[in-house]
Amino acid sequence: MNAIAQFQARRRDIPAGFLDALKAQFGERFSVANSVREHHGSDESPYEPVLPDGVVFAQSTEDVAWVARHCHQHGVPLIAYGTGSSLEGHILAVQGGITLDLSGLNKVVAVNAEDLTVTVQAGVTRKQLNTEIRDTGLFFPIDPGADASLGGMAATRASGTNAVRYGTMRENVMNLKVVMADGRVVQTANRARKSSAGYDLTRLFVGSEGTLGIITEVTVRLYPQPEAISAAVCNFPTLRAAVQSVIEIIQMGVPVARVEFLDLAAVKAINAYSKLTLHESPLLLFEFHGSPAGVREQAQTVQEITSGNGGTAFEWAEHPEDRSRLWAARHNAYFAGLHLRPGARSTTTDVCVPISRLADCVLETAADLEKASFPYTMLGHVGDGNFHVQMMLDSGNPAEWEESERINHRLVARAIAMDGTCTGEHGVGLHKMEFMLAEHGQDALDLMSALKHALDPDNILNPGKMIPSA
Amino acid sequence: MNAIAQFQARRRDIPAGFLDALKAQFGERFSVANSVREHHGSDESPYEPVLPDGVVFAQSTEDVAWVARHCHQHGVPLIAYGTGSSLEGHILAVQGGITLDLSGLNKVVAVNAEDLTVTVQAGVTRKQLNTEIRDTGLFFPIDPGADASLGGMAATRASGTNAVRYGTMRENVMNLKVVMADGRVVQTANRARKSSAGYDLTRLFVGSEGTLGIITEVTVRLYPQPEAISAAVCNFPTLRAAVQSVIEIIQMGVPVARVEFLDLAAVKAINAYSKLTLHESPLLLFEFHGSPAGVREQAQTVQEITSGNGGTAFEWAEHPEDRSRLWAARHNAYFAGLHLRPGARSTTTDVCVPISRLADCVLETAADLEKASFPYTMLGHVGDGNFHVQMMLDSGNPAEWEESERINHRLVARAIAMDGTCTGEHGVGLHKMEFMLAEHGQDALDLMSALKHALDPDNILNPGKMIPSA
Numbered sequence: 001m002n003a004i005a006q007f008q009a010r011r012r013d014i015p016a017g018f019l020d021a022l023k024a025q026f027g028e029r030f031s032v033a034n035s036v037r038e039h040h041g042s043d044e045s046p047y048e049p050v051l052p053d054g055v056v057f058a059q060s061t062e063d064v065a066w067v068a069r070h071c072h073q074h075g076v077p078l079i080a081y082g083t084g085s086s087l088e089g090h091i092l093a094v095q096g097g098i099t100l101d102l103s104g105l106n107k108v109v110a111v112n113a114e115d116l117t118v119t120v121q122a123g124v125t126r127k128q129l130n131t132e133i134r135d136t137g138l139f140f141p142i143d144p145g146a147d148a149s150l151g152g153m154a155a156t157r158a159s160g161t162n163a164v165r166y167g168t169m170r171e172n173v174m175n176l177k178v179v180m181a182d183g184r185v186v187q188t189a190n191r192a193r194k195s196s197a198g199y200d201l202t203r204l205f206v207g208s209e210g211t212l213g214i215i216t217e218v219t220v221r222l223y224p225q226p227e228a229i230s231a232a233v234c235n236f237p238t239l240r241a242a243v244q245s246v247i248e249i250i251q252m253g254v255p256v257a258r259v260e261f262l263d264l265a266a267v268k269a270i271n272a273y274s275k276l277t278l279h280e281s282p283l284l285l286f287e288f289h290g291s292p293a294g295v296r297e298q299a300q301t302v303q304e305i306t307s308g309n310g311g312t313a314f315e316w317a318e319h320p321e322d323r324s325r326l327w328a329a330r331h332n333a334y335f336a337g338l339h340l341r342p343g344a345r346s347t348t349t350d351v352c353v354p355i356s357r358l359a360d361c362v363l364e365t366a367a368d369l370e371k372a373s374f375p376y377t378m379l380g381h382v383g384d385g386n387f388h389v390q391m392m393l394d395s396g397n398p399a400e401w402e403e404s405e406r407i408n409h410r411l412v413a414r415a416i417a418m419d420g421t422c423t424g425e426h427g428v429g430l431h432k433m434e435f436m437l438a439e440h441g442q443d444a445l446d447l448m449s450a451l452k453h454a455l456d457p458d459n460i461l462n463p464g465k466m467i468p469s470a
Numbered sequence: 471m472n473a474i475a476q477f478q479a480r481r482r483d484i485p486a487g488f489l490d491a492l493k494a495q496f497g498e499r500f501s502v503a504n505s506v507r508e509h510h511g512s513d514e515s516p517y518e519p520v521l522p523d524g525v526v527f528a529q530s531t532e533d534v535a536w537v538a539r540h541c542h543q544h545g546v547p548l549i550a551y552g553t554g555s556s557l558e559g560h561i562l563a564v565q566g567g568i569t570l571d572l573s574g575l576n577k578v579v580a581v582n583a584e585d586l587t588v589t590v591q592a593g594v595t596r597k598q599l600n601t602e603i604r605d606t607g608l609f610f611p612i613d614p615g616a617d618a619s620l621g622g623m624a625a626t627r628a629s630g631t632n633a634v635r636y637g638t639m640r641e642n643v644m645n646l647k648v649v650m651a652d653g654r655v656v657q658t659a660n661r662a663r664k665s666s667a668g669y670d671l672t673r674l675f676v677g678s679e680g681t682l683g684i685i686t687e688v689t690v691r692l693y694p695q696p697e698a699i700s701a702a703v704c705n706f707p708t709l710r711a712a713v714q715s716v717i718e719i720i721q722m723g724v725p726v727a728r729v730e731f732l733d734l735a736a737v738k739a740i741n742a743y744s745k746l747t748l749h750e751s752p753l754l755l756f757e758f759h760g761s762p763a764g765v766r767e768q769a770q771t772v773q774e775i776t777s778g779n780g781g782t783a784f785e786w787a788e789h790p791e792d793r794s795r796l797w798a799a800r801h802n803a804y805f806a807g808l809h810l811r812p813g814a815r816s817t818t819t820d821v822c823v824p825i826s827r828l829a830d831c832v833l834e835t836a837a838d839l840e841k842a843s844f845p846y847t848m849l850g851h852v853g854d855g856n857f858h859v860q861m862m863l864d865s866g867n868p869a870e871w872e873e874s875e876r877i878n879h880r881l882v883a884r885a886i887a888m889d890g891t892c893t894g895e896h897g898v899g900l901h902k903m904e905f906m907l908a909e910h911g912q913d914a915l916d917l918m919s920a921l922k923h924a925l926d927p928d929n930i931l932n933p934g935k936m937i938p939s940a
Contacts, residue, residue: 116721116825157665190886193824195822196898198910223723353662354582385663421660427666444657444658451921
């Protein structure tokens with residue numbers, strides 16, 4: 001996409017000897033190879049890669065602090081890289097500089113099962129974490145679909161399918177170890193479940209997208225594995241009936257663990273991609289966690305609500321393998337969407353609105369999309385009021401990109417007018433920067449700039465992201 | 471207590487004409503009367519009053535912004551005042567200046583029952599809020615005991631008895647309207663349940679104790695009133711048995727709504743003060759929320775755990791009036807404690823530790839307290855690892871104050887060594903400032919100072935609080 005061109009001009013010069021010093025310090029763990037730089041300048045966004053000047057493969061907080069001090073001294077940009085699963089261009093090196101690959105920070109530091117907490121290095125992924133703690137009887141619920149790193153999930157304030165029950169990274173991160181712009185290392189909190197001792201440094205960094213500091217350790221809350229889990233599928237005659245059911249379920253306070261919406265196109269896409277036989281109409285996927293009796297009770301209440309809105313009887317996925325297959329299909333919806341148009345790249349919207357406005361927002365968006373000249377799907381974490389439109393674009397056709405951008409602009413304007421947000425969980429990165437002013441207003445944006453300037457006065461941490469002026 | 475003397479010296483001069491301009495602007499809503507200043511320079515802390523130079527009774531965000539601009543222009547301190555229920559000296563005017571009484575901001579701005587949110591002006595108290603929304607079938611759970619204002623609760627990151635189930639103000643504030651040091655007005659977020667659009671301004675102000683901005687509107691989450699509620703009392707032979715039961719309940723993931731611990735002295739005190747007949751031994755008070763079947767299931771699990779630790783059979787408070795009486799007694803525990811020693815003032819500790827260390831922390835503290843020369847009680851929100859020691863002191867006897875301070879120092883050191891915090895919910899104010907360095911370390915404290923300086927460069931917002939250098 002040529003939308004990236006505007007960022008290229010701001011590339012900074014690298015001082016003489018700067019890269020040599022990195023080579024001397026890190027040896028084979030520093031690379032300027034084109035393939036390595038290209039890999040680390042790419043993500044799952046619609047943008048073409050924008051390469052850093054070099055990549056350091058960090059293995060410790062000390063490595064990160066060393067690079068930060070070196071970059072700070074020479075005014076060179078520094079970009080944290082987890083797994084590259086960003087959808088919004090977060091890790092593109094739009095001002096050049098050094099990318100810090102944190103995948104080598106892959107140790108579980110401390111499992112405190114008695115306290116329902118775990119501390120991991122930032123490069124540990126959510127699947128790795130859940131595998132390593134399986135024997136404790138606990139699990140980490142936040143599930144953004146991709147097997148993202150915990151550091152990246154904290155940095156983008158990620159959430160996903162389980163957030164309706166368990167909250168987002170905002171609610172589940174307890175403590176962070178962060179390397180500041182000048183290389184100092186800060187621990188943001190401790191392991192007390194609550195504290196009123198000063199400013200909330202933890203949440204200052206959660207969602208800061210590598211622009212205020214580089215997260216190297218994350219302590220998160222864990223939850224007992226539910227005694228009983230069940231999953232169900234419910235089809236609806238219309239989008240409205242599906243969304244209205246979700247609104248009533250949330251308003252009743254039913255503690256559903258997951259409630260995912262898929263429109264007709266999304267159902268067809270995942271049937272084709274994941275070889276499922278879901279009935280093809282708008283549908284909701286549910287998961288219930290609790291005691292056996294509690295799960296039955298939740299399911300019964302939900303079934304009453306969905307029936308009242310014209311939903312079909314639940315199709316149950318009682319066996320763990322059926323459930324896994326269903327949720328794997330949901331998680332692969334992104335790739336299933338891409339599969340609708342071989343060779344396409346996709347761009348994904350991410351609005352979130354108060355639940356009372358969800359039906360209006362979904363239906364107005366569906367009406368707007370009817371005229372689209374490319375394939376698209378709609379799906380989302382509707383229990384939170386958050387849904388996505390995935391648009392499959394011919395990357396050689398700028399007109400399609402512009403059309404998709406107009407659709408997203410209208411969608412974001414709609415969401416903001418409904419007291420919602422341009423991004424529920426994907427973050428700002430490059431792609432949502434243009435909406436920050438409309439969403440927050442100038443004074444709040446100035447306040448964000450003041451925070452950025454206070455913590456990173458030379459603007460070396462992931463520059464050119466999140467705040468339009470940075 | 472003479473501990474306040476060190477703060478008096480820093481009182482700032484008020485420029486000529488400054489107070490006259492406030493009088494001209496606010497008329498009878500501005501007062502320099504001694505009784506008014508004394509009332510607004512006092513709280514529930516052990517400190518003697520420290521009076522502001524004048525008090526403005528604000529009725530709107532515009533009033534607050536006007537005062538902020540005026541104070542900003544002249545470098546005069548500005549202190550927000552809700553209901554004066556702070557236990558830590560938050561609102562004492564240690565550098566003089568103007569106190570803004572926000573009790574006139576007492577309107578419920580918008581009830582969005584469909585979204586389970588409400589927006590109130592900062593002076594609305596939690597009891598007023600729950601009275602005004604009663605007909606919606608929703609309630610606001612955060613309950614710090616005192617009938618505090620929502621603005622004050624946000625500013626101190628308050629929690630209380632329900633936090634074990636519903637979280638603290640950190641988890642439940644969705645959006646704030648805040649007047650900045652220079653009078654600009656910022657809206658920190660919107661009403662989407664989640665967002666990844668930029669820095670978390672909401673949580674920057676939650677817990678900032680009036681030092682970063684003055685909160686004038688608060689949007690919080692509401693919850694459906696539970697279909698069924700039951701409460702129970704369980705007595706234990708020892709402190710350890712009671713605390714061990716709580717640890718097991720939390721580790722099992724039982725969603726208790728409340729689990730409060732009272733030591734023998736606290737039980738005796740509330741029996742005497744509230745004319746109850748609780749069996750006099752360490753006890754736990756429980757409340758269960760849910761469906762009728764869910765509540766029974768929770769209670770059964772909890773009873774099995776407490777029995778396994780030597781607890782007595784539950785005594786039930788099934789009727790709403792019995793429950794109200796029980797919880798009113800718990801809420802009056804502070805006054806019941808004071809009643810143990812007529813004429814005394816009390817000082818209250820507030821550590822919070824990871825739940826695995828709770829038994830150690832409580833028992834070591836109990837052992838330390840055995841030598842105390844004054845009456846004390848221990849009680850707390852033990853489901854969160856948070857407990858209080860209330861010490862009843864002869865305010866004419868500096869030796870008792872010093873003894874209580876030594877006890878609190880040892881207690882805080884114990885909690886920090888256990889990866890806990892000096893304050894779980896009361897905030898820093900004046901009384902916990904001395905622990906900020908030990909708890910956070912110099913680099914994190916410097917980061918907090920940088921945030922303070924970025925938002926309030928002239929240090930006019932509640933100066934001399936929270937951060938030792940401010």
